Amino acid sequence: MNVINVCKTVKLDGLTEAAKQAKAVHAPVLFSFAEIMETEDPFSFFAKGSSLSSGKRFIFGNEEMMIAGLGAACTFSATGNQRFDRVKRDWQQAAERLVLRAQPGAETGKPMLVGGFSFDPEAAHSSLWAPFADALFYLPAWFLRVQNQQVILTHSMICRPGVPLEQLVAQFSREEERFRLAKPISSFETEKRSSIFPLQDRESWRELVTKAIVQMHHSDLRKIVLARTLQADLVEKPDLALLLKRLADRQKGSYLFCLETPEGAFLGATPERLIKKQGATIETACVAGSAPRGDTKEADMRLAAALLADPKNCKEHHYVVTMITSELRKFAQTVDWPDQPQILKNKNIQHLYTPVHAVADPSVSIFDLLQTLHPTPALGGLPQADALNWLRTNEAIDRGFYGAPIGWCDCDGNGEFVVGIRSALFAGCRAVLYAGCGVIEGSNPDSEFTETALKFRPILDVLPGENE
Template sequence: LTWLDAAPDAPPPALVPRSLEMVIPPAERREPLTLPDWEALILAAQDAMRHGELEKVVLSRTRELDFPSPPPAETIFRRIATAYPHTFRFFFEPVPGHVFLGATPELLASAAEGRLRTIALAGSAPRGATPAEDARLGAALLDDPKNRREHAFVVRHILRSLRGLGLHPEHPAGPRLRTLPNIQHLETPVEAALENVMLLEAAAALHPTPALAGTPRAAALDFIRRHEPHARGWYGAPVGWISPNGDGKLAVAIRSALMRGTTLRLYAGAGILPDSDPQAEWEETALKFRPLEEGVRGAELRS
């Protein structure tokens, strides 16, 4: 099965009618990377920053849900897609027996009517329990120096990459809030006339942005390869569609999970700067796991 919904305003998919949803068995939750391990990983990154090797790096961790029998992938996906409708939702089998699925808010690049569109999405805060608290947290995110610096790295990378292709990108003066049910982000939309540049060419120049890898890009990727204890696999990969005329949409496969046999492996990442707090980044990644864990809601999760 290959399925992609790359339209944030599209209605939830109907892969599995609610009346036919299958029961999801109880799962054991495991943290392959412990909090002390995570703290050590961040301290190593910050040491590299002090030595001038990095300015920012995005570190990821996994959470694994172990089931007594293979869980129903389509039921999990339907729940995720329904709970997070304003995202790019994807479900496919990269190899037989493996299902990769998720609901990502991050557009890598789209092409339509001669225009290229992308977004810088970096900087995060939780949603509030009340409208007043939500507004306060959003305003604090917009004013937070650490999150604004993290976001600026991504904006500069996008502008530099598109200008390197001979394009003339346009963007607003500052970021806006992008709100999801569980989290809110800083977002800056960027557009440009395509001017004989193909979508895949633009995507190759942009990917991975500092929102996924870090900066400088080569140094950040090298640090990730040497220090992260897990392979990212499909996590963060471009996923989408391209039509014969060159139009299309490609999203970044974050907020994603790999199902293999009886294990669902969740992925989440956080942007690390010299002043990042490991505990806060741990909590941010836990927040980013939530959409995937909501896909198994109704099943008992035991830590």
């Protein structure tokens, strides 16, 4: 038998098993088939999805691993404070009912759940972010994983109880045919510049920062992370695949992410990992305290040295390290981190950075870790609940998924989430860009304004018409 026939037999066997299980448990069962691809670039794959995915695409990763998803075999969304538990429960249930078949060598190509959470379910929500709810996750119909020079493609489909096997086989083959024939909807890149303007003026920013500082002086609040937004009106609807490729090329060392809904896409290039869990190992990072990059190597090093020695930035950073490590101790047997922060350099900015390594029972859920840590004082403030309350009353923007966890989780409970900063929400010809910074008692509103301006750069630099 040749490879094609072997695959056909394996798929038929898998679908038969999934149909049988669905009938036995009276519930939908997920069937996935994984195969090795000779070559497939995640950006071309993502682009191909424009004609195939009904506006549900995802891309995530860095130099180590890139994943991309097209379409959704199923979608999980949730609102309110129970969102972490809801997603955890729904995913556990779905992952328990999985029939995986693979071409020899592609057995690791299990499907993954991809998506993210909103910053604060209790904050006022605008219609802008409505399609994202407070949690939005896809189990991609087509899922590509590029890691260690291996490319695995996983095709997933839900098998509902009572659907005849022939129908399931026909649907699976039809989807394969559509995928084989899919071509990117090509769009031209316009040379025309977008028009960009702030949604809050400088004066209202000054007032907000000053108000936060006064509040800290009269309460137990130690740190509040404030954000502001820019609006970009684009001449045409942007080609997201092109934009993402450009972002990845420019922001090496950051995590690229994009979560698309039929109404809009949230994307960015963030330097900040929130949680990576692999078996018993948990890696997280404290990223807080910022300085510009220098024009020369010497100037850059001077700025880094000044950042490492700056009491205000060190204090801001220290709050994050203390919160993350003490919360992790509730879950982990060991939590280790270096005494002194290091420097994390991005293209436009450098940060104080402390990597944290912990070991916990492998059964600890990544969703429980996210619920406990989010938002860390790098994105919310300290104490967490007071900072959130203050932001709900005083910050007049809907953060949506900005500053919140976005990433993936596999069926074995491993996963990785970053915080969605250096980011924007694209809807039609409009983009809203987000940037924030930690404010403590000694902060200066104008310096914080300048810092946020640097944090808009990753997105501003890849907008159509802004090509270098």
